[in-house]
Amino acid sequence: MQKIIWGLCLLACLGCRESTLEWGQNLLAAKNYEKGWDAFTLSIQEDETHWEAYYGRAQCETALDLSAEALADYERAYIMHPTAETCAGLGKGYWDERNLEKAKSYLNRAIGMDADNAEAYMNLGIIYVKEEAYQEALPYLLKAKGLYEQSPDELSLALMIAYFETKNDPACLEIIRSFKSSDTVTSAAYEYLGRLLQRKKQYQLALKEFNAAVDIDSTNVYAKVLVAEVYAQQAQYEAEIKERTRIIRQVEDQKADAELIGLSYYFRGMAKDNAGDYRGALRDLDHSIALSDGRAWAYFCRTVAKIHLRDFSGALRDYQEAVRLRPDVAFDDYLSEDPSSYATFIAYASRHGVRFSHNKSTII
Secondary structure, eight states, rough: OOOHHHHHHHHHHHHHHHHHHHHHHHHHHHHHHHHHHHHHHHHHOOOOTTTTHHHHHHHHHHHHTHHHHHHHHHHHHHHHHHHHHHHHHHHHHHTTTOHHHHHHHHHHHHHHTTTTTTHHHHHHHHHHHHOOOHHHHHHHHHHHHHOSSSHHHHHHHHHHHHHHHHHHHHHHHHHHHHHHHHOOEEEEEEHHHHHHHHHTTOOOHHHHHHHHHHHHHOHHHHHHHHHHHHHHHOHHHHHHHHHHHHHHHHHHHHHOOOOHHHHHHHEEEHHHTTTTTTHHHHHHHHHHHHTTOOOOOHHHHHHHHHHHTTTTHHHHHHHHHHHHHOSSHHHHHHTSSHHHHHHHHHHHHHHTTTEOOSOOOEOO
16 A cells, blocks of 8 residues: 555656756846757756757757757747747847848738737847847847837846937936846846946046956956046047057957957057057057958058158058059148148158149159
């Protein structure tokens, strides 16, 4: 009799035990993405018919930056269960794979299937923010905000950026304050408060916020760039050079793409030029041009450095390359702003068939 009772109790306990799928969903809700991925994979091995397992695993893969794997799982979930939820997921999968047109197509399709799908509105808005189409982003972001009971952090961040870029400073500040008073410590909130202060030319206060952003997230390169910009705006070129040097070390250590590294050398080259270190500027601009062909402004800045070093033939070649790359920019206007500094070069160029006007240089 006792054995029968024990057996019945064991069966009851087994019946109450959560399934592998539920285990994965609970881990996903707790943001334990690695263990969640394991649980969903085990669930799929046990039973391949649950679309929820593929969808949950895709969400874990998205969080773990496994974009190709996530797209495959989102697609499998959508084929098995074509609803607004899985359609929006597929749109997110294409977005992570940088196929923005397909992402928009599926997200719009999800909205057509369910006009109250908050995730689809949010992700469409975020895509438009990434594309710097801030006015287009706002209606989607605001619609999503109205549908969520509590706005996800990524939605609030996107709204903060859109408000800043559309110069709705009070609304931007409200979100920043909300972040600062919450348990969510985000570097971006401090960064954007600094940008609001910088916009008002309150440079010292801006500098404090940018440094706080870096303290929270040392990988926030853009906050470091903003620190350097504040120094540049205050003509504190030596401090700017030190900050630009830190940025270069970071992007090189992180093995960033050549374009970003080249841009970092370009800005330090400009800072050195402003500080009167023309040879140092030349070295940085050489490096920038070697890393990123076609940077017209780097050629023009190298023109200026070479003029100061009295390398007029090299300056003229760089000037002509800058004009070739960007014929829409009247580079000679910049030289004419300080004619006493560039008169000798202008005369040299004129003797070699280049005449300057206020609108455009002409080779004669």
